[in-house]
Amino acid sequence: MLTHPTHERLIALRLSGMAKAFEEQRRSPDLGALSFEERIELLVDREAAARDTKRLTTRLKFAALRQSACVEDVDLRTPRGIDRAVFARLVAGDWIGRHENLLVTGGLGKSWLACALGHKACRDNRSVLYHRVPRLFEALAWRVATDAMAACSRRSGAFSSFILDDWGLSILSAAERRDLLEILDDRHGRAFTIVTSQVPVAHWHDVIGDPTLGDAILDRLIHNAHRLQLTGESMRKHNARARPLDL
Numbered sequence: 688m689l690t691h692p693t694h695e696r697l698i699a700l701r702l703s704g705m706a707k708a709f710e711e712q713r714r715s716p717d718l719g720a721l722s723f724e725e726r727i728e729l730l731v732d733r734e735a736a737a738r739d740t741k742r743l744t745t746r747l748k749f750a751a752l753r754q755s756a757c758v759e760d761v762d763l764r765t766p767r768g769i770d771r772a773v774f775a776r777l778v779a780g781d782w783i784g785r786h787e788n789l790l791v792t793g794g795l796g797k798s799w800l801a802c803a804l805g806h807k808a809c810r811d812n813r814s815v816l817y818h819r820v821p822r823l824f825e826a827l828a829w830r831v832a833t834d835a836m837a838a839c840s841r842r843s844g845a846f847s848s849f850i851l852d853d854w855g856l857s858i859l860s861a862a863e864r865r866d867l868l869e870i871l872d873d874r875h876g877r878a879f880t881i882v883t884s885q886v887p888v889a890h891w892h893d894v895i896g897d898p899t900l901g902d903a904i905l906d907r908l909i910h911n912a913h914r915l916q917l918t919g920e921s922m923r924k925h926n927a928r929a930r931p932l933d934l
Contacts (some may be wrong), residue, residue: 704737
């Protein structure tokens with residue numbers, strides 16, 4: 688069968704979703720009972736859905752979430768300190784619109800939960816950027832020029848969600864403290880940040896390693912933040928026991 692010229696023009700106009708729906712209508716005799724307006728509505732709906740899917744795919748690609756997680760798969764039956772009502776409010780995302788932060792501490796499933804909330808933010812048409820804190824500082828160490836650091840800071844501030852995973856594994860150097868303060872200052876009051884850490888928030892001052900910059904960093908990070916303290920062991924330890932080595 689020859690390709691219909693209308694189908695070709697839809698493809699040329701980059702209306703791929705509408706083109707697929709058009710071909711389906713041509714092959715379906717049941718759609719003859721629909722009115723002209725109803726058939727046009729089906730074409731437009733398919734194009735809108737295709738574009739939404741494409742935008743979501745792009746957002747997830749740039750987010751580079753460490754784990755493939757979504758909020759629907761969060762197991763609230765496992766006893767790890769997640770209150771159902773609190774989690775429902777986090778999923779709803781009103782706190783995101785208010786540019787508030789989220790601090791997730793403890794041992795069981797912190798990174799997975801942060802990625803699940805990041806995935807939900809992408810689905811809600813928000814831009815997300817994930818970084819493990821050690822890798823972030825390694826990347827910033829290469830940007831020694833002021834303009835390069837400023838560009839990186841602006842890029843971090845442009846994302847509505849910034850996930851900082853594995854915070855507090857080591858005491859920050861002087862350069863790391865300055866870089867972190869610049870990033871958080873650009874985001875303060877404009878976007879939200881999710882931080883995961885095994886270190887309790889009360890000891891974050893010690894991790895920063897400088898009283899003055901510590902006050903400035905934590906002022907921008909914790910004073911407008913929700914806190915989620917998870918209980919239980921690390922998920923890696925839990926999974927390791929669940930999968931014993933072959934003899």
